[in-house]
Amino acid sequence: MTNKPALLWLREDLRFDDNPAMRAAAESGRPVICVYILDDDTPGDQKMGAAQRWWLHHSLTAFKDDLKTRDGKLVLRRADPRAIIPALVEETGAEAVFWNRRYMPWQTEVDSDIKAGLKDDDIEVTTCNGRLLYEPWEIKTKSGDPYRVFTPFWKSMQAMGDVRDALPRVDALKAPSKTPSTDRLSDWDLLPTKPDWAKGFGPVWTPGEKAARARLRNWLKGAAADYADLRNRPDRDGTSRLSPHLHFGEISPVTVWHAVKEAIDKGTVPHKQGDTYLSEIAWREFSYELIYNNPKMFDEPLQEKFANFEWHKDKNALEAWQQGKTGYPIVDAGMRQLWTEGWMHNRVRMIVGSFLIKDLGIDWREGMAWFWDTLVDADPANNTAQWQWVAGCGADAQPFFRIFNPTSQAEKFDPEGDYIRKYVPELKDLPKKYIHAPEKAPDEVLEKAGITLGDTYPEPIVDHAKQREEALSRYNDIK
Ligand SMILES: Cc1cc2nc3c(=O)[nH]c(=O)nc-3n(C[C@H](O)[C@H](O)[C@H](O)COP(=O)(O)OP(=O)(O)OC[C@H]3O[C@@H](n4cnc5c(N)ncnc54)[C@H](O)[C@@H]3O)c2cc1C
Incomplete structure (x- = not known):
């Protein structure tokens, strides 16, 4: 096996559990260089919002700390990834690049450009599904069209068979002999300063993979048993509050799905309550399917x-x-x-x-x-x-x-x-x-x-x- 490194480009998948691209990079046997790019150049109006930046700062901090325990180092860069990824490949001599796929139109455009360029240079590119239970092109009507109505989409999704098993956690990544330079996270100014309008976030949220798993565990032990009955009550703490963790990929929908299924099977969460929750996860899948197939939806009404x-x-x-x-x-x-x-x-x-x-x-x-x-x-x-x-x-x-x-x-x-x-x-x-x-x-x-x-x-x-x-x-x- 060559000792040339691989790049693992992390995006909305800041986790070690059930991370297909990370797993594939680790299994390639190559030294792995982990990279996160803050891209304010290509998303246009969908540039990351202010509250998400607060989360991202803490999520990256948590990920960096977890990576350190595996002797790894996270490389942070900021600019158009179409410039950064090829430059890093050249700088490090990497022969392979791994990432989990993204699905928004500006993201697929960037990813396709990068992939094509790398392939032209004979760099191996491996892309995986780490964000969704199913790819947004997989679930189709009988006539082969994407769904526009949730209930038949959900039925079709259930008929796809079992959701794939969650992949085991990556406990070790082979360290490269040299890690490229990195930006300092504090230089990205992701946190608000004066005024600190986000001071109320800290007491409510703990970003990061460990906190995501703890939130899922605690919710399954508590409010999950009454989810369908309480999910509409804002005065009760009935929902899982996993949405930011799922958005940043600190936990995967596959992990959540199997945890809820297991609780239903064990009888700790009644069928009706657990199934309602799984259908909410399916709404997330449906949203991705809709946008992927109707990319103009960002600024034009679908009807x-x-x-x-x-x-x-x-x-x-x-x-x-x-x-x-x-x-x-x-x-x-x-x-x-x-x-x-x-x-x-x-x-x-x-x-x-x-x-x-x-x-x-x-x-x-x-x-x-x-x-x-x-x-x-x-x-x-x-x-x-x-x-x-x-x-x-x-x-x-x-x-x-x-x-x-x-x-x-x-x-x-x-x-x-x-x-x-x-x-x-x-x-x-x-x-x-x-x-x-x-x-x-x-x-x-x-x-x-x-x-x-x-x-x-x-x-x-x-x-x-x-x-x-x-x-x-x-x-x-x-x-
Ligand atoms: C106007 C509007 C805007 C919204 N914007 C967002 C958004 O930007 N990001 C976001 O994640 N959700 C959004 N939602 C959906 C929903 O409000 C949140 O996902 C939910 O409140 C998150 O809380 P929870 O994790 O406790 O949900 P739970 O009830 O515990 O549900 C579990 C998970 O299922 C998914 N989910 C639940 N409800 C929906 C839904 N209606 N559509 C799609 N997925 C769902 C989420 O990933 C959620 O984390 C929006 C809803 C409305 C009405």
Whole structure:
């Protein structure tokens, strides 16, 4: 076996467990040079958002530490990978390059260019699937087309047979005789400084593979048993909160899938609860399938009839939404959870999305961009597919005319108002009867709770019933 090294180009796969490209590099018997490239050049509008950068800093730190225990060193570089990878190959004399595949259009373009160039130079290139259960081109309708509706997609996915086994952890990588120079992570300025708007993230999140595995373990021991019943309750800690770990590839969907299956088989997680969770993992697969096959979805509605929909351009309303000052407590709680923790409960994501699009009449792309910048789990496939779903213009979307009433949604899913009280503390002393609609509270109740509407907490910025009618009439114009 040649002693010439191989490059392992890490991207959204910062882990040692079930990492097919890392495994293949290790098994090649070559010394392995691990590289991570911060690419702000090729993604265009999909450049990594600010909250994700916070996560990335900590995730890379955790990965570097884990690599050190295996006597490895992570090489960090920043620029267009089309320049970096060939230059590193030349500098190190590498004869092989390994990576796990990515699926967004700008990513596949870059990867194909690099692969073609390397092959021309007789460099061996090995690419693997480390991100999804199935490739986005694998699950097809009977006529050979990609699916556009979730339920048949999910049925077809289940008919694919068993998901492949998770690969064992890589415990050792053969060290190269010389490691190329690396950027200093601190020089990448991934963390906010003044002001440190991400100071609320640390107490809630621990990025890195070990933390991802611990989160999965703890959730399986606890809330998983009631997942289907509690997953819509933002006031209860019922979901797995694995989304940023899955996004950064600190844990693989294959690992998660088998862990949940095993818990179902052992009877520690009831079938109904576990199967519902597996179907959510399948929604992630469906989003990737959609975007891979409809790459224009990033900025164009999938349903053409929405192309000329008239959106409102209302800067004040948009800012009130972003800052959690709409006067609708559940919307404000969600937007403030997003700002302070970099994450929002799924049910509330749907409520705030519907409010932006249907109550405020603002373009779903504004919401998508805000989420992109503020979510630690911001994922190009999930974020895009889900915003189009809420707007009613995507595949298998909620119909535009189904408009969430933010007050009744809050009454149903945050019945005691605990979620609202946590994130909108100025309302914490309001009795349950008025917590979902403070504007309906009598003056003496407001006074006793220390609330002056329009001063300590906003009046509703729009009237939901009126906005609903307006949204429906604009929808009728394009129907
Ligand atoms: C407007 C909007 C924007 C969204 N943007 C993103 C995003 O950028 N990144 C992201 O990962 N999810 C996004 N979602 C989907 C969903 O809200 C999150 O995946 C979920 O809240 C993450 O929390 P969890 O890990 O506790 O989920 P769990 O309920 O524990 O689900 C487990 C995993 O399944 C996947 N999943 C769950 N729900 C969905 C869904 N509806 N669509 C696709 N995958 C799903 C996620 O990977 C999640 O981690 C968005 C939803 C909406 C309505």
